[in-house]
Amino acid sequence: MPSSDPTTTDLSRPHEGAREPFLPPATQPVRGVVWLIHMTLPMLGLWLLLAHPVDQDPTTVDLDHKWQHNPSHFWLILAVAGVNLVLGALISQAATRRKDARLFLVSLVFLSSAGFFLLHGLATPKIFLDGGTVGFDLAQPVGLTIASIFAFLAGLPLGERQAAAVLRVQLPLRVLLATIMIAWGFASLVPGLTPLSDPLPADGLSLGPYALISIVLYAAAAAMMFSLHRKRPAAVLISLITSFALLAEAMIAGMSHHNWHLSWWLWHVLLTFAFAFVAYSAYIQFRREGSGAGLFDAVALSATVRRIQAQYEEALEELVGHLRRRTESGVPVATRLAGRFRLTEGQAAVLDRAGKALADERELSDRLAALVHVGGRARVGLAETQLLTDALDRVRQAYGDVRLSLMQNGVLVPYPAVNGTRGEAPVAALAAGRPVPVTGAVVHPLTVKGRLAGALTVPVGTTSQDEALAATLASQLSIALENARLYAELDTLFRAYMSPDVAQSLLADPNRAALGGSLVEVTALFADLRGFTTFSERVSPGEIVAMLNRFHTAAVPCILGNGGTIVQFVGDALLALFNAPAEQPDHAERAAQAALDMQRAAARVNAEVLREQNAGLVSDVEWPQFRVGVNTGPALVGNIGSPEFRGFNAMGDAVNVAARLQALAEPGTVVIGQSTRDLLASPADVRSLGHLSLKGKDQTVHAYVLMALG
Numbered sequence: 095m096p097s098s099d100p101t102t103t104d105l106s107r108p109h110e111g112a113r114e115p116f117l118p119p120a121t122q123p124v125r126g127v128v129w130l131i132h133m134t135l136p137m138l139g140l141w142l143l144l145a146h147p148v149d150q151d152p153t154t155v156d157l158d159h160k161w162q163h164n165p166s167h168f169w170l171i172l173a174v175a176g177v178n179l180v181l182g183a184l185i186s187q188a189a190t191r192r193k194d195a196r197l198f199l200v201s202l203v204f205l206s207s208a209g210f211f212l213l214h215g216l217a218t219p220k221i222f223l224d225g226g227t228v229g230f231d232l233a234q235p236v237g238l239t240i241a242s243i244f245a246f247l248a249g250l251p252l253g254e255r256q257a258a259a260v261l262r263v264q265l266p267l268r269v270l271l272a273t274i275m276i277a278w279g280f281a282s283l284v285p286g287l288t289p290l291s292d293p294l295p296a297d298g299l300s301l302g303p304y305a306l307i308s309i310v311l312y313a314a315a316a317a318m319m320f321s322l323h324r325k326r327p328a329a330v331l332i333s334l335i336t337s338f339a340l341l342a343e344a345m346i347a348g349m350s351h352h353n354w355h356l357s358w359w360l361w362h363v364l365l366t367f368a369f370a371f372v373a374y375s376a377y378i379q380f381r382r383e384g385s386g387a388g389l390f391d392a393v394a395l396s397a398t399v400r401r402i403q404a405q406y407e408e409a410l411e412e413l414v415g416h417l418r419r420r421t422e423s424g425v426p427v428a429t430r431l432a433g434r435f436r437l438t439e440g441q442a443a444v445l446d447r448a449g450k451a452l453a454d455e456r457e458l459s460d461r462l463a464a465l466v467h468v469g470g471r472a473r474v475g476l477a478e479t480q481l482l483t484d485a486l487d488r489v490r491q492a493y494g495d496v497r498l499s500l501m502q503n504g505v506l507v508p509y510p511a512v513n514g515t516r517g518e519a520p521v522a523a524l525a526a527g528r529p530v531p532v533t534g535a536v537v538h539p540l541t542v543k544g545r546l547a548g549a550l551t552v553p554v555g556t557t558s559q560d561e562a563l564a565a566t567l568a569s570q571l572s573i574a575l576e577n578a579r580l581y582a583e584l585d586t587l588f589r590a591y592m593s594p595d596v597a598q599s600l601l602a603d604p605n606r607a608a609l610g611g612s613l614v615e616v617t618a619l620f621a622d623l624r625g626f627t628t629f630s631e632r633v634s635p636g637e638i639v640a641m642l643n644r645f646h647t648a649a650v651p652c653i654l655g656n657g658g659t660i661v662q663f664v665g666d667a668l669l670a671l672f673n674a675p676a677e678q679p680d681h682a683e684r685a686a687q688a689a690l691d692m693q694r695a696a697a698r699v700n701a702e703v704l705r706e707q708n709a710g711l712v713s714d715v716e717w718p719q720f721r722v723g724v725n726t727g728p729a730l731v732g733n734i735g736s737p738e739f740r741g742f743n744a745m746g747d748a749v750n751v752a753a754r755l756q757a758l759a760e761p762g763t764v765v766i767g768q769s770t771r772d773l774l775a776s777p778a779d780v781r782s783l784g785h786l787s788l789k790g791k792d793q794t795v796h797a798y799v800l801m802a803l804g
Contacts (some may be wrong), residue, residue, distance in 0.1 A: 101154065101528075103136075112154065112733065115554070117385070117473050118568060125686075127147060134407050143583055143767030144786050146351075148160065149776055153542070154487070154569040156263045157356065157707075158479030160636070161356065164218050164220045164221055164229070167215070167218050167362070168215050168218040168221050170362060170366065171211050171212075171214055171215030171218070171362070172211075172212065172215045172367050173366075174365055174369060174677065175207075175208045175209075175211035175212040175215060177370065177373050178205070178207045178208035178211060179202045179204070179205070180209040180373070181204045181369065181372055181373060181376070181526070182201050182202075182203075182204035182205035182207075182208055183201075183205075184376070184390070185197055185200050185201035185204065185393075185675060186198070186201040186392050188201075188390045188391070189201055191452055191523055192394055192398050192402070193261065194257075194394045194395055194396060194398040194495060195252055195256070195257035195258075195260035195261050196248050196257075196262065196393060196394055196395045196398075197394055197547040198260065198264060198400075199245075199247050199260065199394055200244070200245075200248045200250035200390075201273065201394055202244040202268075202333070202371070203241045203244045203245045203248065203269065204241075204372075205271065205424075206237055206240045206241045206244065206271055207237055207238065207241045207369070209237065209271070209272075209322050210233045210234060210236060210237020210238075210240070210273040210275065210278070211233075211234065211365075213229070213237075213275065213278055213282060213283070214230065214233035214234045214237070216279075217229050217230035217233060217282055217283060217284060218230065222283070223283070223285070223294055225294070226294035227282060227290065227291050227292060227293065227294055228282070228290050228291070228292050228293075228294060228299060228549055229281065229282020229283070229290035229291060229298040230277065230282070230294060230296050231294055232282075232290070232299055232300075232301070232687070233278065233282065233344065233546075234348065234365075235300060235301045235305060235308075235348050236301070236346055238308055238341055238344065239301065239304075239305070239307065239308040239345075240274075241341070241470070242270075242307075242308035242309075242311035242315070242345075243309075243311060245311060245312060245315035245338055245559070246311040246312075246314055246315045246342075246675075247260075248315065248393075249314065249315040249316075249317075249318030249319055250318065251318075251324070251396075252395055252802060254397055257395055257397065267688045267741040272759060274530060274771075275754050277488060278290070280420070287581055298352065300348055300349050300350075301348075301349070302349065302666055305346075305348065307344045308342075308345050309345050309346060309677065310343045311341055312338045312339070312341050313339075314344035315338045316334075316335045316338035316339050317344070319331055319334050319335045319338065319459075320335050323335065326399070327660070328371070328390055328392030328393075329375045329378065330375050330376065330390060330392050330393060330776065331370045331392055331393065332375070333371045333374070333375035333376075334372060334393065336371045337368040337369060337371050338368075338372075338374050339370035339379075340367055341364075341365070341368050342363045343363040343364050344365050344368065347360050350514065352407070356425030361566065367378040376390070385519065393509050394709070401707075405643055420628060428681045430735075431653075434642075442775045456667070458559060458563075458753060458769070459493040460491070461492045461493060461563050461567075461736075462563075463705065464488050464489050464491070464567070465563070465566060465567055465570055465773070467485070467488045468485045468489065468567070468570045468571055468574055469573075469574065477578070477582070477705060478575065478578040478579060478582065478798060481574055481575070481578045482498065482509060482575070483510075485571060485574065486498055489567065489571075492552045493552055493564070493567070494599045495553055496550065496551065496552055496710060497550070497551035498547045498549070498550055499548055499550060499551075500540075500548040501546055501548055504521075505521075506521060506548065506549055509548070521546065523744055524537065524539040524546055525539070525545075525546040526718075527539055529565065529568075531554075532551070535551045535552060535553050535554055535556055536551070536554060536561070536564060537549050537550070537551045538551075538564060538565060538567075538568030539551065539568065539572075540568060540571060540575060541572050541576075541578065542572065542575055542576040543578060543760075546575075547572070547575060550564075550567065550568045550576070552564040552567065552568075552573060577660050584657040594787075611730045611731050611732020611733065611734065611778065612730070613728050613730055614673065614674050614727070614728065614729060614730060614731045615673060615681075615683045615686070615727065615728050615729075615732075616671050616672060616673045616674050616681065616726070616727070616728075616729045616731060616744060616745065616748060616749075617671070617672040617685040617724060617725070617726040617748075617770060617773075618669065618670070618672075618685075618695065618724070618725055618726075618729065618748050618749040618751075618752040619653065619658065619669070619671075619672070619688060619689055619721040619722065619723075619724050619752065620668075620669055620722070620723045620724075620749070620752040620753045620755070621649065621667065621668050621670075621689075621718065621720055621723075622665075622666050622667035622668075622720075622756060623642075623645065623666040623667075623718035623720060623721075624718055624719050624720075624721050624723065624761040625717075625718035625719065625761070626665070626666040626718045627642065628716075628718075628720050629715060629716070631684075632715045633713060633715055635688050637712075637713065641717060641718075642666060644699055644703075645699060645720065646663070646668070646698060648692075648695035648696060648698065648699050649668070649695060649696065649720070651695075652688050652691035652692045652695055653670045653688045653692070655688070655691070656672075656676055656684040656685070656687050656688040656691070657672065657676070657684050658671065658672050658684065658685065658688050659671045659672070659674060659675065659676075659682075659740060659742075659747075661741075661743050661744060662743065666718070669744075669749070669752075670685075670688070671729075671731065671744050672684050672685040674729075674731040675731070675742075680768045680775065681726075681773075682726050682769075682773035682774060683773070683774055683775055683776060683803070685724050685726075686766060686770065686778070686803060687803055688723055689722040689724050689764040689766075689800065690764060690800065690802065690803065692720060692722060693720060693722065693762055693763070693764060696719065696720040696762070697762065699717075700717060700719065703717050718761075719761035719762050720762065721756055721757075721759035721760065721762070721763060722756055722759060722763070722764045722765070722786075723751075723752045723753060723754065723755030723757070723758070723759055723764075723765050723766075724755070724764065724765070724766040724767070724770050724800070725751040725766065725767035725769060725770055726747050726751060726767065726769040726770040726773055727739050727746065727747060727751070727767075727769055728747075728748060728749060729744040729745060729747075729748045729749055730744065730745045730746055730747055731743075731744045747791075748769075749793060751767055751788060751791070752767075753789070754788040754789060755767060755788075755795075755797055758783075758786065758797070759797075759799075763799055764799070764800040764801075765783065765793055765799055765800070766796050766797065766798050766800045767796070767797055767798075768796040768798075769797065770796070771796075771798055774803070776803045776804045777803070777804030778798075778800060778803055778804065779800075779801040779802040779804070780796060780800050780801065781797040782796070782798055783797040783798060783799060783800040783802065784797075786797070
C-alpha cells in the first residue's frame with residue numbers, strides 16, 4: 095500500500111511530468127531558506143571555534159576548549175552506531191521486500207557507517223585500549239567515505255539493467271563490506287598488529303584533502319535526492335537530503351582533527367543529528383501509517399514505485415469489483431478515501447460500504463472455518479468430553495453464545511452446566527428432527543443413530559445464510575458426536591482384545607485386516623510361567639485364572655510401555671513383537687528393556703503373594719515364576735487365518751528361537767540371542783551361556799543371560 099503521508103502524494107500515482115510541490119509555491123522558498131540557514135549554522139560555529147583556539151594570549155577570546163571525557167564519547171558513538179544499524183536493517187528489509195537497488199544502496203550507507211562508528215567507539219582511549227590509536231582517528235572518516243560512495247550510487251537514476259546488476263551483487267557487496275570492517279577491527283584493536291594500532295600522533299590524524307572526495311559525493315547525493323524529492327515529495331527524502339548534507343559538513347569538521355576540542359566534538363554532534371533526522375522521520379511516518387511496510391517506498395526507484403502502484407491498483411480494482419457485485423450504487427462519496435487513494439467517486443462510494451460488507455464476509459468465513467474445525471476434530475481417539483469442549487470453544491468464537499444440551503435419562507441436560515437458559519424446547523419436537531425457535535435463538539436437534547442425543551441452541555443471525563449455517567453446524571456436530579461415541583465403543587470392545595498398535599492401525603486403515611503378511615525384522619519376546627503345571631494341579635480353576643490375570647496385569651504394561659505389540663496369550667505364555675506393526679529402529683533395545691521390566695514386576699507380584707500367604711489370605715501353594723526369551727531376526731508378520739477368522743501374528747525362525755531361549759531360561763531371568771545382543775546400543779550387563787543347541791536348529795545359537803541395561 096502506498097503511504098498515507100501527505101508528503102508522499104505522488105508515490106500513490108506517479109505520472110508523466112508530475113511536479114507537485116511539497117509545499118505551496120508561496121511558502122516553499124521560505125522553507126528552503128530556513129533549511130539552508132540550519133545547514134549553515136554548524137559551519138559558522140566551526141569557523142568560530144577554529145578562529146578562536148585556546149592559547150596563551152590573554153587578549154584573545156578562547157572558544158575551542160578541550161574536553162576529554164572518554165565514556166561520553168564511547169556511549170555517544172555506540173548510540174549513533176545503534177541507530178544506524180536499526181535504520182540499515184529496516185531499509186535492507188524494504189529493499190529485499192521491494193527488490194529495489196536504490197533501497198539496497200541506501201541501506202549500505204547506514205550499515206557501513208554503523209560498522210565503522212562501532213569500531214571508532216571501541217577504540218576510544220581508556221575504554222578497551224590504554225591510549226588513542228591511528229585506527230581510532232581514521233575509522234570514522236574512512237567509514238563515512240565508504241558510505242559516501244554508496245550514497246552517490248543510490249542517488250543515480252538507475253535504469254532497469256543497472257538496477258538488476260546491482261541486485262545481482264548484493265551478497266558479494268555485503269560480504270566485502272563485512273570483511274573490510276572485520277579486518278579493520280583486528281588491525282586497529284589488536285595492539286602491535288598493524289600501523290592502525292600504533293599510538294596516535296599528538297596532532298591527531300585525518301584523511302586530509304582526500305576527505306574532499308566524500309564531501310563532493312555527499313553533496314552530489316543530496317542534490318540528486320532533492321531532484322527526486324521535487325518529483326516525489328516525501329518526508330523521508332527530506333531527511334536523507336539533510337542527513338547527506340550534515341555528513342558532508344561532518345567530513346569538513348573532521349579535517350581539522352583537533353582531538354577532544356569543541357571543534358572535534360562538533361562533527362560528532364553533526365553525525366548524531368544526521369542519522370537522528372532519518373530515524374525521526376521514519377518514526378513519524380510509522381506513527382502516521384501504523385505499519386512499517388512502506389516507510390521507505392518514497393526512496394525507491396521509479397520502476398519499483400510503478401510496480402507497487404500497479405499491484406495496488408490491481409488489488410483495489412479487484413476489491414471494488416467484488417464489492418460492486420454485492421452492493422448498490424448511490425452511496426455518498428467518502429472523501430477521506432478518495433483523497434488518500436485517489437479514487438473515483440464510484441470507487442469511493444463502494445468502499446464506503448466495504449466495512450460492513452467485509453465484516454459480513456469475515457463472519458461467514460469464520461463460521462465456515464468453525465464447521466471445518468468441528469469436522470476435523472471428529473477423529474480417532476478423541477474423547478467425547480474433549481471433542482465437545484473444543485468444538486464449543488471454537489463455535490462460540492464464530493456464532494456467539496451457543497448452548498449445548500445432552501440427553502440423559504430422557505432429559506436434556508446443559509453441557510457444561512451453565513446459569514441461565516434461553517427457554518426450553520420440547521423434546522418431542524426436537525425428536526421429530528425439526529428446529530424449534532425460542533427467545534433470541536433457534537434450537538436444533540442433535541441425533542446419534544437416528545435418535546435424539548442432544549440439542550444445540552444457536553443465536554438468531556442477521557443474514558440469510560445464518561439459518562442454513564446453524565442447521566449445518568448441528569448436523570456436523572451430530573456426526574462428530576456419533577463418531578466419538580462409536581470410537582469409544584470400539585475402544586472398549588475392540589482394543590481390549592488386541593494390542594493398541596494393531597487396533598489403532600486397523601481403525602485408521604481397515605484394509606490392514608486383509609489376509610497376508612510381509613517379511614520384517616522383528617524382535618520377539620516370549621515369556622511363560624515356570625511351575626505353572628504343578629500349580630494348576632494343586633489349586634482350583636478360579637485360583638489359576640486369578641494368578642494368570644495378576645501376572646499378566648503386571649507384565650502387559652511393561653510391554654506396551656516400551657512400544658511392544660502383544661500378539662497372543664496361550665495359557666501361561668505370551669508372545670510380543672517389537673518393530674511390528676509400527677517401525678522402531680531401536681526395537682531390540684525396547685524388547686530387552688521390556689523383558690527386564692517384566693521380571694521386576696513379576697518379582698513384586700511374588701513378594702506380595704508371599705506376604706499374603708504368610709497372612710493366610712491365599713493358599714500356600716508355591717506360585718510359578720516368569721522366564722523370558724528374546725531374539726531378533728526376520729519373520730513373516732501379518733494377518734494369518736481364514737476369511738472368517740484371522741489374527742495378527744508372526745512366524746519364523748526368530749520367533750521359534752525366542753521360545754526355545756525362554757524354555758532354557760531359569761525362573762526370574764531373561765535370556766537373549768546373539769542377534770539381539772548385537773543390536774543393543776546401551777551397555778548391557780550379560781553373562782554368556784555359550785553356544786547352545788536348540789531343538790529344530792541345525793546350528794548352535796550363542797545366548798546370554800541379560801541382567802541389566804546401562
